[in-house]
Amino acid sequence: MTVQLTPDICVIGAGSGGLSVAAAAAAFSVDVVLLERAEMGGDCLNTGCVPSKSLLSAAKAAYSVGQAGAFGIDAKIDGINFAKANDHVHNVIAAIAPHDSVERFEGLGVRVIKSHGSFVSADCVVTEGYEIRARRFIVATGSKAAVPPIKGLESVPYLTNETIFDLREAPEHLLIIGGGPIGLEMAQAHRRLGSKVTVVEGQKALGRDDPELAAIVLDQLRGEGITIEEQATVSEVEADGSDITVRWTGSDGTAGEVSGSHLLLAVGRSPNVDGMGLAEAGIEYDRKGIKVGADLRTSNRKVYAIGDVTGGLQFTHVAGYHASLVVRSILFRLPAKGNRDVIPWVTYTSPELGHVGLREPDARHRYGDKVKVLEAAYSGNDRALAEAQGKGKLKLIVGPKGKLLGADIVGPQAGEIINLLSLAISKKMSMKDLAGFIPPYPTLGELVRRAAITYYADLPKKNWLRQVLALLRKFG
Template identity: 65%
Template sequence: MAKLLTPDICVIGAGSGGLSVAAAAAAFGVEVVLIEKGLMGGDCLNYGCVPSKALLAAAKAAAGNRAQDRFGIHTEGIEIDFARANDHVRSVIAAIEPHDSQERFEGLGVTVLREAARFTDEKTVAVGDVRIRARRFVVATGSTALVPPIPGLDEVPYLINETLFELREAPSHLAIIGGGPIGLEMAQAHRRLGAEVTVFEAAKSLGKDDPELAGIVLQSLRDEGIEILEETAVERVAAADGGVKIFAKTADGTPLETEASHLLVATGRAPNVEDLGLEAAGIRFDRKGIEVDAGLRTTNRKVYAIGDVAGGLQFTHVAGYQAGLVIRSILFRMPVKMNNTLVPWVTYTSPELGHIGMTVTEAKRAYSGAVKVLSAEYAGNDRAQAEGATMGKLKLIVGPGGRLAGADIVGAQAGEILNLLSLALSKKMTMKDLAGFIAPYPTLGELVRRAAISYYADAPKNVWLRRLLAILRKFG
């Protein structure tokens, strides 16, 4: 007979979101079963955020050495050991692995099952010869690389994020299909580590970000020697001598042919909904992911879905945020609602590019045009000047009453500066709040205060304010 488990919560998927739910529930003494058929830690730890940022760090070190002349430091030359850079990636993953490990979670009191899970009906999940009937289920199975149906792609070797970090030698020429954050981060990393790089993007690169600030990133990448072909669709690929040939066409119909040693496909993500038995559980889904309401419940009221598999914004921190909402809903019966406006994102190129809140267009629509856009240039920041990091700009999108509605930033440490703006947005702060805090000098964070102060730039010209000051001066 099959073994039957009846925990309070059953979590399917041990990525960022699933691990957060399991750890939080276990901390409250709740019985949890956690199911993972692949690697603990999911895509983020093993194939995504962690290895990509580790490789970017190695690439940044190489670029930093090349740029020392402006500080009066001369180097004879740089030798790049790509295998050692890959060793750094492996060591970072290994350092984080124990935190996400099966042993740690079993130590927290979680029952961990390392097989595939499948719903057999609306209230039961099967894992091998084990049946699980939980009070609530959380599906957190994540996503995998979306591979487009490009003719010839199934006949040539190509890389996705799950295989890219296995390379022990730098590609001589890396072609990348996809000019989004993943594609451009890896383009810069590999270019700085010695590869020739060509990026194909059918639309606009970094199309979800502020066009002006995205343009600064793209120009910087082009200045480093990366070829970025926008509005250029890949029509087919074919094998070439020791590599691959890419056949593309520009928006005006001009054909292009490029031969590369390696091909990386970075055209987005597909939710992991296959073979979960979602139909048997009465859970609606499509190619975009599992259908959820504002409280992250599926069409089966016993089942929640979080992270990439639920569609929407696909970031590790979103999965973590949603895990917190689900815990509040399941354990404390609190009403919860996902708020996408509070979600920041960062592209970790050099310079970094970040966004939070409404775009200018969204804010104007929401507030009937009563919107101001305040800005501060990195070149006007003393710390940026001292470090030779003057390429960049901050924009604050301000609604009625001076309240922060959104922000865009490009430049050094943009992601770190965005932390302050994320807090400000979540706490509904105004320009008065952001102009009034004391920033240590000299720091890049002063950019926020400088932009906020500009909200009051017209105050000295106010006639009534000038008259008030004149009256006050008469009192001595």
């Protein structure tokens, strides 16, 4: 027998965005049904952010032993137990999982149905044993690893973010197709844990980030022994026994190839829209994802879509941001419009690479010669020098009247510093604000104030100001 449900809100997908909407709605005693066919917590908890950062932390611990000599400490690694590093990854997932569990959300008052849901009409979703007619629907089904149409791939065993964290032994030679954040994070983690690593990227590695700062990361990775082939379009992959070969064509027409033991695909993400009945609901979508307006509504006014499935910036914190906008709209009937200019991102390699706001080319396109770029180097920061981490740089992109438009940073704890700058941009702060705050000494956060102060570097040269100061001195 099919059970009829008429909740106020039906959320499809229990990843970061979907869970945030469900929890917020339940907190206000709103009737919510949450559908999830796979693991609670979605990609971030189970196969994305949490396991990748946990593996990177294990790799950083191993690497730091080799760097101890800079502090006069004679330390050596007797061996790396990759299986125990993998245990750490899964222990972290297990520690966080209860926060995202069915039991917790049912305790909050959310009705959780562990099943796939699909639309059969503009206002009805069906799932195993249930027919759901809600006032509003939120599609938060996320994304999955994209599988490119490469010749021979169908006959070659390959890994994605969904399977690489199941490895119990370090790959002898890990081949990675894709030089974006996921590919390079996994490249450094596995290299530091004992694998040989080759990355093949069809365009420019870390091409979304500031080229000068991205080059610092790439130099570090290459210095650790990672081979990175850029402008190399993969033409074919082939398996021969336990060996996998990747062949490519360079931008100059030359051919190249490399063989290894394992292959990881890290060429982007595809939205999870298959089998959802979106056409039956009148919801427009394409291969990039569900089409939404600035208010995150789809072409069906009863349905919102948030997070990766919308095909925009695919980060956990973006899904959370989308969730807050949807809650604002549905529960409080307040205007909600997403602002991409305030979205930060971080690549968690060592050194970290962070960005928020407008990139320099975009800022110059919008504001022309009114844009200034202010810089502060890690080599001029006392805390960085004390920790023997003087390689890195902060850039502030500044617009008219000293307003902060964007920021790029590479170096230790870049992600933490981007937190401050993300707040500054969202609150429309200026160089006056950033030059006037007092960071504790010695901290890496001093980089922000040091860069902001340079906005006023030309003031002592201004004749009118010198005249004012001279006049003031006459008064004693």
